[in-house]
Amino acid sequence: MFYKKIETPSQMVLTSALVKAHNEFKGCSSLPDSIGDGYLISKNPIFENIRLEATRNGVQFSNQISLFDYHSCPNSAFENIIRFKKIPYTKNAGSLIQMGKVAPNLVAGQMLEIRKNIVLHESCHVIGHTFFSPVKSQLKDKKIRNQFIFTSLLCESFALACESVGQIFCHNDVHIWMYHQNTNSYGCQNQEYRDALHIISDVFGLNFTLKTALISFLLWNFYFIEFRDEHLELIEMHSSDKAFLIKKHKKIVSEFCNFHFKIS
Numbered sequence: 001m002f003y004k005k006i007e008t009p010s011q012m013v014l015t016s017a018l019v020k021a022h023n024e025f026k027g028c029s030s031l032p033d034s035i036g037d038g039y040l041i042s043k044n045p046i047f048e049n050i051r052l053e054a055t056r057n058g059v060q061f062s063n064q065i066s067l068f069d070y071h072s073c074p075n076s077a078f079e080n081i082i083r084f085k086k087i088p089y090t091k092n093a094g095s096l097i098q099m100g101k102v103a104p105n106l107v108a109g110q111m112l113e114i115r116k117n118i119v120l121h122e123s124c125h126v127i128g129h130t131f132f133s134p135v136k137s138q139l140k141d142k143k144i145r146n147q148f149i150f151t152s153l154l155c156e157s158f159a160l161a162c163e164s165v166g167q168i169f170c171h172n173d174v175h176i177w178m179y180h181q182n183t184n185s186y187g188c189q190n191q192e193y194r195d196a197l198h199i200i201s202d203v204f205g206l207n208f209t210l211k212t213a214l215i216s217f218l219l220w221n222f223y224f225i226e227f228r229d230e231h232l233e234l235i236e237m238h239s240s241d242k243a244f245l246i247k248k249h250k251k252i253v254s255e256f257c258n259f260h261f262k263i264s
Helices: 015-028 037-043 045-056 074-084 093-102 119-132 141-169 173-181 191-204 206-221 229-238 240-248 250-262
Strands: 060-062 086-088
Touching: 015 037, 015 093, 015 173, 037 045, 037 173, 045 119, 045 141, 074 086, 074 119, 086 119, 119 141, 141 173, 141 191, 141 206, 191 206, 191 240, 191 250, 206 229, 206 250, 229 240, 229 250, 240 250
Parallel strands: 060 086
Antiparallel strands: none
């Protein structure tokens, strides 16, 4: 039998450890049949706060297989997710639990692939569109279109930034694996990126880190080829109290922003 190449420590976690972690915290989640949902709500403040904000904004979650044809083409479901504030997800915990029964000592890197749920990402989109969308006005059609495009790019950047910065709280291999299973996984398996995240958050704080990630993802979504030194002015503009620190740590801030261009 051929196995996938094991690349990261999180893939060495035993199936039994993942099942135990899921079961221990599933009571903390309104989606107990989604792998690691309760674990992440309990252990990851970004994941928890996005869920709380989504709930406050009336977001609902559905495991209806045919909902918006999400499983066949997630991107085509985007408009309906935003419009109805309803996010599809897959009941995938049963698959993990079954693997734990059949092969409890199998490492995660050798497990059969289980379909992800990316409710964090989709929740960020709904929150973003609720918060960032401009109030309808008597603007000309072209301007309305441009506002919609910018809002969409901003919301995408917000979702990517939240997913990325949430990795700061992944302090062990079980947490890393669970997070990877529930996100688009930007940088999840890249130790260099996670190291940069910790340095930036230690020096500048969480708010700055999230804002900086959002701005650099926004540039990336506007098809900038790379993050250049002159772009640091955009960061400084929104973080005037950090301007001195940004100049002092210019190299690591630039490297951090450029990761968002390289990790796709």
